[in-house]
Amino acid sequence: MFITPHTSIALWITTKVSDPMEAFIFGVVSHFILDIIPHGDESIGEHKKTKKGRLFYMLKVAFVDVVLATALVFLFLTRKPDMDRKVMYGAVAGAWMPDLAWLSAEYFKIKILDGYVRFHAKVHNFFGWEYAPVYGVPFQIGFTLFALKLAF
Numbered sequence: 001m002f003i004t005p006h007t008s009i010a011l012w013i014t015t016k017v018s019d020p021m022e023a024f025i026f027g028v029v030s031h032f033i034l035d036i037i038p039h040g041d042e043s044i045g046e047h048k049k050t051k052k053g054r055l056f057y058m059l060k061v062a063f064v065d066v067v068l069a070t071a072l073v074f075l076f077l078t079r080k081p082d083m084d085r086k087v088m089y090g091a092v093a094g095a096w097m098p099d100l101a102w103l104s105a106e107y108f109k110i111k112i113l114d115g116y117v118r119f120h121a122k123v124h125n126f127f128g129w130e131y132a133p134v135y136g137v138p139f140q141i142g143f144t145l146f147a148l149k150l151a152f
């Protein structure tokens with residue numbers, strides 16, 4: 001799942017807990033719960049014929065995703081100045097961590113995280129149901145808006 005919906009749930013968690021560590025743990029747990037839901041982004045970039053083309057396309061998508069997610073965090077900070085920032089950073093870090101760990105494990109070939117990489121893939125394929133991004137992207141946008149409605 002994109003980092004933007006993960007972030008929007010983290011912002012909602014921020015409004016519910018008061019301890020940064022607790023927020024972090026809920027952020028991590030929320031990440032895996034969201035990843036279990038079939039979310040239709042597995043085949044993104046597959047229309048690119050070369051490996052390099054696919055990687056470049058994924059980087060562009062990831063860039064937009066991270067910019068959007070960061071914008072949500074700033075919006076939250078300006079709209080809700082009374083919120084505990086440490087709690088918010090805890091929740092957001094927790095929600096981002098599983099994908100950051102997975103990306104670094106894959107990119108830097110960190111052997112010790114092999115089991116984790118398999119676990120992350122298992123969570124993604126929990127229902128074994130993949131569908132096209134043409135449905136997955138609107139689903140994730142809708143989900144993000146729903147979570148933001150809860151958070152704001």
Ligand SMILES: [Zn+2]
Pocket residue numbers: 001031035098099120
């Ligand atoms: Zn993930």
